[in-house]
Amino acid sequence: MKLSIVVSTQPASFSALAYKGRVAENIKKIKDLGYDGVELAVRDPGLLNLNELHNILSENDLPVPAIGTGQAFGEEGLSFSSKDAGKREKAIDRIKSQISLAKSFNAIVIIGLIRGKREDEIDEQQTESWLIDALRICAEENDTVKLAIEPVNRYESNLVNTVSEGLRLIEKLDRKNVGLLLDTFHMNIEEPSIVESIRMSKDHLFHFHIADSNRWYPGAGHLEFSDVIEVLKRIKYKGFLSAEILPLPDPDTAAEMTIKHMRHFMS
Ligand code: LER
Numbered sequence: 357m358k359l360s361i362v363v364s365t366q367p368a369s370f371s372a373l374a375y376k377g378r379v380a381e382n383i384k385k386i387k388d389l390g391y392d393g394v395e396l397a398v399r400d401p402g403l404l405n406l407n408e409l410h411n412i413l414s415e416n417d418l419p420v421p422a423i424g425t426g427q428a429f430g431e432e433g434l435s436f437s438s439k440d441a442g443k444r445e446k447a448i449d450r451i452k453s454q455i456s457l458a459k460s461f462n463a464i465v466i467i468g469l470i471r472g473k474r475e476d477e478i479d480e481q482q483t484e485s486w487l488i489d490a491l492r493i494c495a496e497e498n499d500t501v502k503l504a505i506e507p508v509n510r511y512e513s514n515l516v517n518t519v520s521e522g523l524r525l526i527e528k529l530d531r532k533n534v535g536l537l538l539d540t541f542h543m544n545i546e547e548p549s550i551v552e553s554i555r556m557s558k559d560h561l562f563h564f565h566i567a568d569s570n571r572w573y574p575g576a577g578h579l580e581f582s583d584v585i586e587v588l589k590r591i592k593y594k595g596f597l598s599a600e601i602l603p604l605p606d607p608d609t610a611a612e613m614t615i616k617h618m619r620h621f622m623s
């Protein structure tokens with residue numbers, strides 16, 4: 357298992373990002389702190405200077421395990437399950453461009469808030485069918501790029517809140533390149549047992565977000581990360597643990613405390 361931390365390639369309203377913007381400077385800091393990788397949060401790949409980004413990452417010898425895509429929903433309202441067909445289409449196009457970005461980094465594409473919410477007056481079946489259609493189109497775009505569906509807590513979405521719902525959805529899709537991203541912050545709100553939910557996801561776990569119960573750095577809340585690491589080792593998870601945390605008390609302290617706390621259990 358390796359450690360990464362999320363960097364937003366642009367300023368963003370989503371709060372649980374230790375680092376936003378000033379990409380070259382922040383990636384160097386992350387390297388110096390001892391992280392093994394950098395997860396990127398990208399609103400629109402079309403706005404990136406790709407050569408520059410690849411150079412910064414290779415100069416620092418840091419891989420990109422995953423690309424977060426939720427800002428396209430948060431800032432632009434693009435959604436796989438919007439009742440507005442134009443927004444659904446734009447969301448699919450945006451994820452296709454994230455898939456080609458991910459391909460260039462050998463990264464996973466995260467399907468979190470971009471799946472959207474079930475909207476007023478739209479029944480569950482209609483919403484699920486829009487969601488499944490969009491996921492199928494995106495999964496078929498490139499077999500070699502993995503899509504990781506992230507269950508998120510009920511206060512952020514009403515679509516796929518729990519690990520069981522996530523597992524049911526990927527079963528319906530039945531595609532090798534569609535799996536799960538689990539996030540300790542969301543699991544702490546929704547799951548009866550974090551350890552059991554991780555165990556259940558064993559064959560489908562593509563990526564993992566860490567934050568403590570209050571979304572501060574691990575060690576600042578009441579989650580038992582020793583138990584989390586133990587079950588991840590037991591299911592032989594070999595991917596990244598990626599810190600998606602509030603920049604508190606300040607970004608550098610949050611990043612430093614994460615690495616201190618997690619390495620203690622990982623070694
Ligand atoms: C994103 O990875 C996440 O965890 C959510 O809270 C969506 O913004």
Ligand code: MN
Binds near residue numbers: 565600
């Ligand atoms: Mn997350």
